[in-house]
Amino acid sequence: LADGPLRGKRIVVTSGPTHEPIDPVRYIANRSSGAQGAAIAVALRMLGAEVVFVTGPADVSPPDGVEVVPVETAREMRAAVLAALPADAAVFAAAVADWRVVGASDSKIKKVAGALPVLEFEENPDILAEVSKLTEDRPGLVVGFAAETNDVIENATAKRVRKGCDWIVANDVSPATGIMGGTENAVTLISDAGAEAWPRMGKDAVAHQLAARIADALV
Ligand code: C5P
Numbered sequence: 001l002a003d004g005p006l007r008g009k010r011i012v013v014t015s016g017p018t019h020e021p022i023d024p025v026r027y028i029a030n031r032s033s034g035a036q037g038a039a040i041a042v043a044l045r046m047l048g049a050e051v052v053f054v055t056g057p058a059d060v061s062p063p064d065g066v067e068v069v070p071v072e073t074a075r076e077m078r079a080a081v082l083a084a085l086p087a088d089a090a091v092f093a094a095a096v097a098d099w100r101v102v103g104a105s106d107s108k109i110k111k112v113a114g115a116l117p118v119l120e121f122e123e124n125p126d127i128l129a130e131v132s133k134l135t136e137d138r139p140g141l142v143v144g145f146a147a148e149t150n151d152v153i154e155n156a157t158a159k160r161v162r163k164g165c166d167w168i169v170a171n172d173v174s175p176a177t178g179i180m181g182g183t184e185n186a187v188t189l190i191s192d193a194g195a196e197a198w199p200r201m202g203k204d205a206v207a208h209q210l211a212a213r214i215a216d217a218l219v
Helices: 035-046 074-084 127-132 152-163 203-218
Strands: 010-015 020-023 026-028 050-055 067-070 089-092 099-101 121-123 141-148 167-172 187-191 194-197
Touching: 010 035, 010 074, 020 099, 026 099, 035 050, 035 089, 035 203, 050 074, 074 127, 089 127, 089 203, 127 141, 127 152, 141 152, 141 203, 152 167, 152 187, 152 194, 187 203
Parallel strands: 010 050, 010 089, 050 067, 089 141, 141 167
Antiparallel strands: 020 026, 099 121, 167 187, 187 194
């Protein structure tokens, strides 16, 4: 492990989307490349942290030097995160699907001309909220993300309180920003001290700045 301020600290990072099956060949998911989560894992590791990287099916490969726990669904991600605790901090960068399909089919749903399937949904567990509300195993620092398309600060500030996490990294993912799927990010760090807007920078730079702040908070 690299030597650094996070040496000896265990940090769980979730990343990527989750896939919620409709049948063996179809799924619903949120858009997420997994780039920001992977960059955060790298940055934490470079500061010496032991990183458990719980990742859904992302576009980017998981980084070297971290413990990779690949998952598919939100329920699998929840189980993997809880199994990785206790930890000193947890960063929830995954774009978890809010809903899963009730009674996903074990066999491919046949296409029948003129007959459309109807999907029923049920709510997925909110992993960030659940971990934030743990009593015994709650990580000392819980960081969530908020991808918003409007009223970014207001929505993210409310989300921080609702979820019970310590920090929210808020970003504007309106299509016009080009952030979704791109290499840059413009984020606002929301904590009990208020909202701090960071300049637009590469996702790697956001990750390094966030890792440095996590190191400050944990020592
Ligand atoms: O509620 P919303 O999806 O906007 O919250 C985003 C934050 O919550 C992210 O940090 C995301 O990783 C986390 N989250 C989660 N489990 C869910 C939904 C979101 O951990 N089911």
